[in-house]
Amino acid sequence: MARKPEPPRAWQRMLSGRRLDLLDPSPLDIEIEDIAHGLARVARWNGQTHGAHSFSVAQHSLLVEAIAAHLNPDWDQGYHLMALLHDAPEYVIGDMISPFKVVMGDAYKSVELRLLAAIHLRFGLPAATPSALKKKIKEADTIAAFFEATRLAGFGREEALKFFGRPQALPAEVLSWLDPLDTEAAQARFLARFAALGGG
Numbered sequence: 001m002a003r004k005p006e007p008p009r010a011w012q013r014m015l016s017g018r019r020l021d022l023l024d025p026s027p028l029d030i031e032i033e034d035i036a037h038g039l040a041r042v043a044r045w046n047g048q049t050h051g052a053h054s055f056s057v058a059q060h061s062l063l064v065e066a067i068a069a070h071l072n073p074d075w076d077q078g079y080h081l082m083a084l085l086h087d088a089p090e091y092v093i094g095d096m097i098s099p100f101k102v103v104m105g106d107a108y109k110s111v112e113l114r115l116l117a118a119i120h121l122r123f124g125l126p127a128a129t130p131s132a133l134k135k136k137i138k139e140a141d142t143i144a145a146f147f148e149a150t151r152l153a154g155f156g157r158e159e160a161l162k163f164f165g166r167p168q169a170l171p172a173e174v175l176s177w178l179d180p181l182d183t184e185a186a187q188a189r190f191l192a193r194f195a196a197l198g199g200g
Contacts, residue, residue: 012092020092025115027122032194035119038091040187046095049152051180057090058190060144063177065193068140070174081197082120082129083137084190089115123199143167151178 011021014034021029036058043054061084068083069075087095089112096108117127129137146164149155155163181189 022092022111022115025118027118030119030122032123032191032199035085035088035091036187036190036194039088039190040183042090042095044095044148045153048154049148049180050154051152053180053182055148055152055178055180056183056186057087057095058186059177059181060148061085061087062186062189062193063144063148063174064137064140066174066177067143067170068137070170071140071168072136077198078125079133081123081194081199082125082133083140084193084197085116085119085123085125086129086137086141088119143170147175147178152180 010023011019013019014029014031015037016031016034018029018031018034020026039058039061040056042057043049044057044060045055047054049055064086065080065084069080072079092115093108093111096104116129120127120129142164146160146167147170149160149164150157
């Protein structure tokens with residue numbers, strides 16, 4: 001009698017030794033070191049950016065959190081942590097550009113949301129980002145996208161205004177996050193910011 005074939009592998013081995021199931025992710029299999037390592041090596045804009053180094057999702061996450069902090073000075077640490085981790089699932093599934101997400105539809109989104117819920121629970125946050133907070137993080141994310149597009153990804157200003165809207169002015173210390181870092185520096189700064197926000 002022929003053996004029943006094994007189901008396709010739906011987990012990834014992490015450098016920490018954890019084995020993360022993408023279909024049923026457990027908070028117990030999530031480590032911040034794995035997240036930082038992965039995000040520092042995933043390029044935004046499919047790598048189509050200027051500079052000696054790719055602009056990583058880790059650095060984008062730091063930029064978004066810095067923008068959110070500038071726009072929302074009354075936020076508590078948990079809100080900042082959710083902003084920093086808003087793209088954390090991409091340490092496993094990569095940074096799929098928005099046009100391709102449209103092509104993929106709900107399948108990608110459902111995996112992304114399950115991973116984000118597990119990540120939140122691992123670090124003591126609500127499984128789902130509250131809708132009002134999600135809107136504010138998205139605002140910071142869109143502003144970040146405008147500046148990344150015009151300063152790094154070759155978009156003209158008018159083209160960027162069409163896709164991302166008119167951004168708010170930002171101080172130099174926030175915009176300094178647009179200088180691409182090497183992977184080790186991006187990883188270290190992501191971990192440092194996570195620790196400063198009380199991530200456990």
